[in-house]
Amino acid sequence: MSTLAAPNENDLKDLISSHLNLEGPMLPILHALQHAYGYIPALAHGLIAEALNITKAEVHGVISFYHDFREKPAGTHVIKLCRAEACQSVGANALAADTLKKLGLDWHETSADGSITIEPVYCLGLCACAPAAMVDDRLVARVDGAKMDKILKELGA
Amino acid sequence: MKIYVPLDSAAVALGADDLADAIVAAAADRNIEVQVIRNGSRGMAWLEPLVEIETDAGRIGYGNVDASDAAALLDGKLSSLGKVDDLPFLARQTRLTFARCGVIDPLDLTNYQAHGGLVGLRRAAQMDQAAIVDEVTKSGLRGRGGAGFPTGIKWKTVSDATADQKYIVCNADEGDSGTFADRMIMEGDPFSLIEGMAIAGLGVGATKGYVYLRSEYPVAIRVMRAAVEAARKGGVLGADVMGSGRAFDMEIRVGAGAYVCGEETALLNSLEGKRGTVRAKPPLPALEGFMGRPTVVNNVISLASVPVIFEKGADHYASFGVGRSRGTVTLQIAGNVKHGGLFETAFGTTLGEVVNDIAGGTASGRPVKAVQVGGPLGAYMPVSKFDTPMGYEEFDQNGGLIGHAGLVVFDDSADMLQMARFAMEFCAVESCGKCTPCRIGAVRGVETIDRIAQGDGAAIELLTDLCETMKDGSLCALGGFTPFPVMSALTHFPDEFAAQKQAAE
Ligand SMILES: Cc1cc2nc3c(=O)[nH]c(=O)nc-3n(C[C@H](O)[C@H](O)[C@H](O)COP(=O)(O)O)c2cc1C
Ligand code: SF4
Ligand code: FES
Numbered sequence: 001m002s003t004l005a006a007p008n009e010n011d012l013k014d015l016i017s018s019h020l021n022l023e024g025p026m027l028p029i030l031h032a033l034q035h036a037y038g039y040i041p042a043l044a045h046g047l048i049a050e051a052l053n054i055t056k057a058e059v060h061g062v063i064s065f066y067h068d069f070r071e072k073p074a075g076t077h078v079i080k081l082c083r084a085e086a087c088q089s090v091g092a093n094a095l096a097a098d099t100l101k102k103l104g105l106d107w108h109e110t111s112a113d114g115s116i117t118i119e120p121v122y123c124l125g126l127c128a129c130a131p132a133a134m135v136d137d138r139l140v141a142r143v144d145g146a147k148m149d150k151i152l153k154e155l156g157a
Numbered sequence: 158m159k160i161y162v163p164l165d166s167a168a169v170a171l172g173a174d175d176l177a178d179a180i181v182a183a184a185a186d187r188n189i190e191v192q193v194i195r196n197g198s199r200g201m202a203w204l205e206p207l208v209e210i211e212t213d214a215g216r217i218g219y220g221n222v223d224a225s226d227a228a229a230l231l232d233g234k235l236s237s238l239g240k241v242d243d244l245p246f247l248a249r250q251t252r253l254t255f256a257r258c259g260v261i262d263p264l265d266l267t268n269y270q271a272h273g274g275l276v277g278l279r280r281a282a283q284m285d286q287a288a289i290v291d292e293v294t295k296s297g298l299r300g301r302g303g304a305g306f307p308t309g310i311k312w313k314t315v316s317d318a319t320a321d322q323k324y325i326v327c328n329a330d331e332g333d334s335g336t337f338a339d340r341m342i343m344e345g346d347p348f349s350l351i352e353g354m355a356i357a358g359l360g361v362g363a364t365k366g367y368v369y370l371r372s373e374y375p376v377a378i379r380v381m382r383a384a385v386e387a388a389r390k391g392g393v394l395g396a397d398v399m400g401s402g403r404a405f406d407m408e409i410r411v412g413a414g415a416y417v418c419g420e421e422t423a424l425l426n427s428l429e430g431k432r433g434t435v436r437a438k439p440p441l442p443a444l445e446g447f448m449g450r451p452t453v454v455n456n457v458i459s460l461a462s463v464p465v466i467f468e469k470g471a472d473h474y475a476s477f478g479v480g481r482s483r484g485t486v487t488l489q490i491a492g493n494v495k496h497g498g499l500f501e502t503a504f505g506t507t508l509g510e511v512v513n514d515i516a517g518g519t520a521s522g523r524p525v526k527a528v529q530v531g532g533p534l535g536a537y538m539p540v541s542k543f544d545t546p547m548g549y550e551e552f553d554q555n556g557g558l559i560g561h562a563g564l565v566v567f568d569d570s571a572d573m574l575q576m577a578r579f580a581m582e583f584c585a586v587e588s589c590g591k592c593t594p595c596r597i598g599a600v601r602g603v604e605t606i607d608r609i610a611q612g613d614g615a616a617i618e619l620l621t622d623l624c625e626t627m628k629d630g631s632l633c634a635l636g637g638f639t640p641f642p643v644m645s646a647l648t649h650f651p652d653e654f655a656a657q658k659q660a661a662e
Contacts, residue, residue, distance in 0.1 A: 023365075023448060024410075026430025031372075031411055052430070065432040066413035068372055084334035085529055086565045088579070089492035090520065122416060122533075122583065124373050125337040127565065128202030128490065128497030129167050137375060141170035 007041035016044070016051050026052065026062060030069055039070040075110040075117035077155045080134040081143075083120045086127030091144075095131050096120075099148055103157060116157050158184075158191045159211035160230075163259070165198035165344050166376045167337070172224055173206040179227035180208075187231060197345015199259035200499030201246055204238070215240045246496060246515070251477060253469075253485050254462045255501045258345035264383050266391045269348045275393065277467030281356045282401035286316050289360035293463065295471035297483030301338075302328050302419075302456030303531070303560045303634070305482075305549045311453060314443040315361040318451035323363035325354050325405075326428065326447055326454045329370040329377070330412055330419035333532025335491040335563030339457035341499055343370070343377040346461070347384035348393070351407065353460035355398055356467060357453055358405035366407035367447070368457075369424050372414055381409045416533075416587040420633050421454040423589060434589040435633045456561070458487055479505030482548040490516045492529075492565035502547075509543030512566055523568040527649070529576075531560025533583050534638035536645035537567075537576065556645065558638075573650040578606040580642040584635060595636025598627045602643065609654055617654060620647065 005011070015032055019025040029048060033040050040063055049056045063069045081096050103111060103118060110117040126132035129141040135151055143151075162168070162177040177193050184191035199207060204220035208230065218241035219230060229235045238244060252258075261268045269275070281289050294309025315323060327350065331339040343350060354366045370378055385407060388394045396404045410428060412418055418427045422436035425447050446452025462484065466474045475483045482504035488511060490497045495517035512518070512528055519525055527537040536557040538545065545555040552559045567576075581602030588596045602623055608616040624640035631637035647654055 022408075024428050024430040027410065027413055027427065030413070062430065062432055065434075066415050068412075068414035084583075085533060085576070085579070086335045086491040086563075088576075089565055089567045089571065121373060121414075122587070123332060123334045123336075124166070124170075125331065125340040126167050126170050127335045127337060127492065127563070128494070129171060129205060130492065132170065134373075139166055139170035139376075141167060 005037065007037055007043050009043065009047070012041065012044050012047050016047055020051060030063065030066075034069060038073045042071070076115050077136055078117045078119060079151070079155075080119050080121040080124075082122070082124050082126070082130070082132045084123040084127075086123070087130040087132055090130045092131040095143060095145065095148065098145060099152075102148075102152065111157065116155060158189060159194060160191055161194050161196045161209040161211070161216070163198045163206060163345075164195035164263070164376065164380070165205070165259075166340060166374070167202050168198055168206040169376060171205050175224040176206055176208070176222060176227065179224040180230065183227040183231050186228075189231065191231070194262050196261065197258045197263050198341055198499075199241060199247060200255065200341065201244065201496070202498040203496050207241070209241055215242060217241070218244070246498070246500070249515070250501050251485055251503050252501045253465045253474065253477075254349070254458060254487055255342065255346070255499065256465065257349065258342055258499075261346065263345050263347055263380055264387055266348065266387055266393070269346075273468050274348055274464070275352060275399070277464035278352045278355055278393065278399055280467050281359050282399045282403070284359075286360055286362055289356065290316050292467060292471045293360065296466045296474040297471075297478070297481070298459065298462060298466065298474070299482070299549065300456055301458035301462070301487070301561060303558075305559070308455065308459055311443055311455070312357065312361050314441065315363070315451045315453050318444055320451050322365065322448075322450050323361055324447045324450055324452040325357045325361070325363045325366035325407070325460075326425065326452055327354055327366065327368040327457055327460055328419060328421060328424060328454055329368050329374075329457045330424060331371060331374075331457070331561070332416040332419045333534075333561050333563050335529065335565035336489050336532060336561045337491075338487040338489050338499060338562070340374050340377050342457060342461045343374070344380050347381050348388060349461045349464050350381075350457055351384060351388045351393060353463035354407055355393060355405045356463050357455065357460060359398065359401065359403055361451075361453055363451075363453065364404045364406070366405065367428060368407065368409050369412060369418070369428055370409055371412040378409060378411060385409060416583075417589045417633075417635055420635065423633075424454065425452065432589075434591050437632060458561075477503035479503070479546055479548045480550055482550070486547055486559070486562050488547070489561075489563040490566070491563060493519045493521055493568050494566040495520050504548045505546050507543060508538060508545045508547065508564075509540075511547070511564065512543065516566065519566060519568040521568045521570070523570065526567050526569045526571050527573065527646075528567070529565040529642060530563070531558045532563055533580060534558075534634055534641055535560050536641045537573065537649060538645070539649040541649075558641065573646040573653045574606060574610055577643045577646040578603055578610075580639055580646075581606060584639040588635060589633075592630060592632050592636060594627045594630035595632075595639075598623055598636065599639060602627075602639075606643075614655070617647070
């Protein structure tokens with residue numbers, strides 16, 4: 001992921017108002033914010049609340065409901081490993097355990113140098129060529145130990 | 158030379174993008190003119206990336222092609238699979254909904270029409286609302302998202318409602334493990350979904366549509382957005398759909414990683430920008446749906462099956478199938494399986510035929526132990542139930558459900574107690590939190606299964622009671638159906654729950 005801009009009020013307001021013509025603009029706004037900053041800046045909560053005429057608590061309630069939205073930046077790279085049944089049927093549990101061990105991390109944790117965050121995901125629709133993972137924006141299928149080692153090496157882990 | 162390299166997520170996840178680049182580079186080296194077409198997937202996942210070269214004799218396939226094979230491919234040094242259409246896995250299918258998927262260029266509207274596209278919409282544009290709804294009813298189409306509700310009846314409710322605005326909402330949240338039919342059609346034949354939604358719009362008097370597409374599907378999001386643009390340019394969407402004088406337009410909206418948002422009322426809340434909690438019914442979404450307006454919520458495959466119903470006629474569609482399950486089922490064969498992928502066939506094939514014959518058994522070569530049918534809320538079907546025909550009622554009678562028609566195959570190394578535990582864990586992670594039996598029950602379920610694993614046999618009865626409570630006291634099928642995988646594992650594989658006990662004693 002590229003280095004992202006620091007949020008300032010004017011940019012946030014512009015970004016929010018560019019979505020206000022939509023029916024149900026909340027999720028599109030949150031996605032756009034996360035795309036721009038890598039997380040949902042706290043500064044945006046009040047601005048969204050104002051723009052949509054709801055409370056800040058409601059905004060926070062929405063953000064915290066969804067697994068996708070982050071309230072603080074993730075590591076430089078995010079690995080999402082599928083934990084769902086089809087992937088489990090071909091060894092995803094062992095793969096996950098090995099990967100976590102190699103990284104010295106538990107689910108949702110970020111490495112000390114900030115380079116890698118590892119998260120579970122429940123199905124990427126690659127269930128006929130499992131186990132599956134998503135590395136930043138890149139999909140990978142039939143992941144085994146060797147493929148994972150190669151990925152981790154590429155990411156500098 | 159025309160070369161097809163799939164843009165389908167599965168192919169891409171196995172290197173298809175690099176491969177496409179490598180083919181272009183190798184062609185330039187050799188000074189040969191090559192047109193690389195990024196098609197959808199033919200649905201034979203074990204062969205991906207599956208490359209096809211168009212010849213006078215038809216499209217010749219090459220399986221598991223790596224970027225490093227590009228030169229050999231162009232030099233004719235790669236061994237081929239022969240004509241792709243003749244491969245048994247494809248030749249045995251009845252492809253109605255998926256007829257074009259993998260065949261055409263997904264974003265070429267002219268190519269789409271050369272393969273029967275828009276025939277259905279043109280026909281619907283000449284029909285009034287009642288006639289459109291009747292045609293869908295006559296086809297016997299039932300919702301492919303899970304519940305199997307008759308699509309015609311849903312459309313009629315919305316069609317009969319009066320309101321200043323009605324909506325068509327396509328449920329593309331496809332969260333079930335073992336399913337990818339929605340993804341494949343959106344990537345491989347997006348116009349069929351758009352055409353189906355437009356017909357739905359004309360049928361019920363809705364002028365606006367949304368596709369709620371899960372964020373885990375970046376390729377599908379990109380292809381669908383491009384297809385909507387192309388459809389607008391081609392006059393399929395807009396103020397005057399195919400010269401009908403009636404309007405319909407649509408937008409792609411992206412989900413945010415919550416399984417429960419596949420439940421239709423949670424989806425509507427999410428689309429409105431709220432927390433994705435489940436709404437009590439009534440009111441039905443058909444009467445008070447998106448923004449409180451009458452709304453058709455249909456699964457991707459339900460909607461993408463509509464064009465062929467109008468192209469070939471309701472009777473043709475209904476002539477396939479078994480009992481009250483009419484038409485075709487788009488099976489998704491996944492997990493530990495030799496030949497996994499998408500297999501469209503008339504309802505009525507048995508589970509055993511699918512797993513053993515069509516899919517060739519497990520990938521590991523070990524015996525099959527169980528098949529979870531219908532996603533994380535579906536039952537584990539043991540081999541003793543393999544004669545169950547693929548049909549809604551037929552599965553119900555055998556303690557299972559078809560759901561979105563995903564099959565996850567497990568070999569004999571599967572730990573059924575752990576699978577039951579995972580079902581409870583998943584429910585706890587994804588619960589919307591509205592009802593106690595689901596929110597708290599699932600957490601208790603994990604603890605109870607852990608007690609069983611540690612040898613506490615008495616906890617089995619507790620687990621059974623807990624499942625009863627979840628079944629009876631949950632507002633939606635997340636809490637209500639999690640007992641299916643749990644109890645089926647316990648019932649069909651009791652030793653795995655008891656053995657833990659003996660081991661600990
Ligand atoms: C927890 C839960 C998740 C669901 N997920 C999906 C889904 O991802 N896709 C879908 O089409 N239906 C899903 N459904 C079913 C929908 O609520 C609804 O029945 C369906 O979208 C209706 O469309 P259909 O009649 O065309 O099947 C889910 C239901 C529940 C309870
Ligand atoms: S069963 Fe679970 S997911 Fe469904 S409404 Fe109740 S708490 Fe929400
Ligand atoms: S279960 Fe892992 S990709 Fe579907």
